[in-house]
Amino acid sequence: MEPLLQISHLTKNFSDGKEDEYKAVDDVSFELFPGEKLAIIGESGSGKTTVVNMITRLLDSTDGKILLDGEDITHYKRNKMKNIYRKMQMVFQTPTESFDPRCRLGDAVAESLRNAGIPKKEAMEIVKELFKQCGLPENFMKRYPHEVSGGQCQRAAIARAIAIKPRLLILDEATSALDVTVQAEILQLLDALQEERQMSYLFICHDIALVQNFCDRVLVMYQGKIVEQGKTEEVLHFPKHEYTRMLLDSVL
Template sequence: MEPILQVNHLKKVFHQRGKRDIAAVNDVSFCLYPGEILGIVGESGSGKSTVAKLITRLEDVTDGQIVLDGQDITHLKGSVLKETYGKIQMVFQNPVGSFDPRRTLGDGIGESLKNKGVSKAEIRAKVAELLEQCGLEPEYMDRYPHQVSGGQCQRAAIARALAVDPKVIICDEATSALDVTVQKRVIDLLQNLQENKNLSYVFICHNLALVQQFCDRVIVMKDGRVVEEGIPDEVIQNPKEEYTKMLVESVF
């Protein structure tokens, strides 16, 4: 089976005036297969979120290659890059901050459809359908981000990601700002959507127990590098690297 996403020797160096350069991501390679959930774990500063921003092209790559659905997207710009967002979407850690506070949730969810020239009536119908798929009543489309809970806002953010029928969704700490009960509901939602739509996820998370429960494979990052990779049960129960052992011991 061909991977839906392939990351080859990815590198990101941040240049700071008068200071040493920082290699936030250093020679990272991995594959994501259709219908797979790949977890990325590591401490804060390990490079997890930078990898997410590089894959979704929110940050430019210093070196390496990103191949999405057979297309090299590493250096795409402008309208060609925008087209790739029909295949890959991101769900962020702070759901409320990811929406424009002056616009309704429905506006945010339907924006990608509006950009495609879809009519207002069709957008409202599609947004209502997406909200229902994500466990929210259609009237939520007329609410503003500050008028809903964090969990409801994250469901709306997932609905927004689904609007373009992507093949890959990057979840960057998408559940970490939620309490445990809401977190479970969002994970259940992601699982149902993944099964019904054969989505592939890159699930960036610092919660090893959650990764063990939710992901098919996991990679462990430290100082911008991948130090271990495997099936979550194996990596967590029999870690090979000292760093992974330390991570596991700090949680379990």
């Protein structure tokens, strides 16, 4: 099976404003396969989000290569990413901040469908079905982001992300702003959607306990490098790297 996402020797250097540079991401390589749920875990500052920002082309890479569905997108500019974003979507950490506060949730979710040329009436019917899939009442389509809870807003963000049927969904700390009960509900929703649509998930998280029963494989990042990777059960039950053991100890 060919990988859906292939990351090779990805590196990102940042300058401190003087002559010195530091590597936020240092020679990172991994693959994500169709229908797979892959976690990247590590503490804040380990480089997880920087990796994601390079994959989504929000940041330029210093070195390395990014292939999505066999296409080299490493140096694509925003105008070339329009078609790529039909294959790849992202759900952010703070759902309310990812929506325009002046825009009703239904209209926000319909935007990508309208941009794809779908007439408004048809787009709103699709949104109605998406809200149902994501556990939201139809009348929430008329609500503004500040009029719903964090968990409900994140469900709307997921509905928006899956509207154009992407093959890859990137979740950057998508549950960390939610309480434990709502986290569990969102993971159940994602599980159901993944089974139905056969999407691949790249799940960025600092909470090792969350990925335990959710992801197929896990990568552990520390100081910009991948220090351990493998099947989730193997990595979490038989950690080889000292940093992984430290992460595990912190949640026991």
